[in-house]
Amino acid sequence: MWALPAGIAIGLSNRLSRVLQPVVQIAAAFPAPMLFPLVIAVLQWAGVSLGWGSILLMLLGTQWYILFNVIAGATAIPADLKEATRSYRLSGWHRFRTLYFPGVFPYLVTGWVTAAGGAWNASIVAEFVTFKGQALRAPGLGAEISGAAARADFPHLAAAILVMSVLVVAFNRTVWRWCYRLAEERFSLSK
């Protein structure tokens, strides 16, 4: 979760955001799945199983959503609150806890939700990889979908997609909705 501190740092500093925003945007525009073969080669060489590797792959594609949102959140933190923390000597971890984290929280939730959506997609690609003629797969729903598609096993494919859809909806309804409500009620800066 490097995106949170990095996003806050970039969003708070004018100079950093001026220099790094374009870099970040270009990097984010680069489709993550294109990096998958390279990453998989490295993982194979290091002897890491695809179960763990696919998590890395999914993170690779989704971290940008979080980074972007956190940057936006950090720029939106009001100057008077920043000045207040400075004048009352709230520093380091304390400042993060009292101002930066709550300040970016609503943006972070948005970033998480988008990132999670992307991760479901990425899982299909990441969990089932054909590498040098051999199929690598991690145990998971994404692999089921890719596998079924590769075998043209339509009933299996439909079932797997249905399960994934239900999971996504259930997740949205519970975890994310709770986060959103928290963000709105507790951490809104507009009130």
Add this chain to the structure above:
Amino acid sequence: MNAQRVNPSKQAPSLDEPEILCEARHVSHDFVLPNGKPLRVLEDISVAVASNEVVALLGPSGSGKSTVLRILAGLIKPSHGDVLYRGQPLHGLNPGVAIVFQSFALFPWMTVRQNVQTVLDARAVQRSEAAGRAEQAIGRVGLGGFEDAYPRELSGGMKQRVGMARALVVDPEILFMDEPFSQVDALTAESLRAEVLDIWSRKERNPSSILMVSHDIREVAFMADRIVVLGGANPARVRTVVRNELPRPRDYQSTECLALVNQLYGVITGSELPDVAPTAATRDATFIEPLPHVSPGEIVGLLEYLDARGGKGDVFRIAAQTNQEFGHLITVVKAAEMLNFVDTPKSAVILESEGRRFVQAPPEQRQKIWRAQLLKLSLFREIADVLRRRRKHSIDRDFVLETIVMRMPQEDYEKVFATFVGWGRFGELLSYDETTATITRYERRRSGEPAVE
């Protein structure tokens, strides 16, 4: 600067000799503009706060008073000059100071108690002790019972009480207040002022002194022992320091207090509306007059007001009678003066011949006079020139914005542009199409309907 006695009857000297707590000596400060050039905002400011006194920094908006407060607090390091705390050069934040902010600056996700207590965590105060001190500070500002409320549940006045509790809980020697009551309704502000003085007057405990920033003349006359009047813009200077030795508790309506208010009005108008206006020759050639953010309607209103009262008025009286905020009225008068409609000897406003001709003219004639006066200002003259030379007699908004940014970098260019368009339209000098963001030379429509707002 010359200190003026307002009340000849001297108060009994306090038992302990006052000592200088914190002080700025010959401080100047530059802001760096986007184009990298420095802009001098403060010039040779010397201010000291001694123990047991209330000092006010008074001045119109843009006179840099909040910057002076931040320099003394150690939040801004001045470009030149020294800041001392108890005689020692100040490095970093001023240890004897806590600030109450104009916008309250409370953390919306924390309760009243948490907002107050969190600043003690930063000072490594024991948890149990911190809870007690927070409780006590909240009680001192009359918020007992609201400890678990969130800021959004509180009114402006109550939010500022939380701001005060947060400042008091760190037990500061000097309480800094930056326009503390300007976002609080008038009646609440009234009671908060008295309560602040009440808290301050308990001699046995901190804060020993208060430094407040204000643009409200009555407020500083009511509260301060010493009033430092800042004036001018870019750079601002100390105009004068006025000592206020009226006995406390003070009464706004007392003759002495009213006399002091009048004296302060005089100092501010004297510095903001100089009797001798700077002529174009004294400025360099690239200078263009900043346009005050005032609508033509307000200027016409002022002229009508003067015309109906024998062509003469006094700024204080006009402000009182028209229920105008004093600072804004000054801007309106400045704008009318730029257009040669009025003259301002001391605090009087006198309708000039051009102004009289304007008010007494029928509408079309008014526009003509207005236009003629506009063309005496270099920004309008230049843009009108460009418009005449362009083939379609039109230019982009960006062209004008650039001219404004290049030539008056310290102004808010969006505001100047809005004023530019407003004044130009009023004088039938130009039309502005907001959707295409283009300015065109004003053409009278065939139907003979003059398009004037």
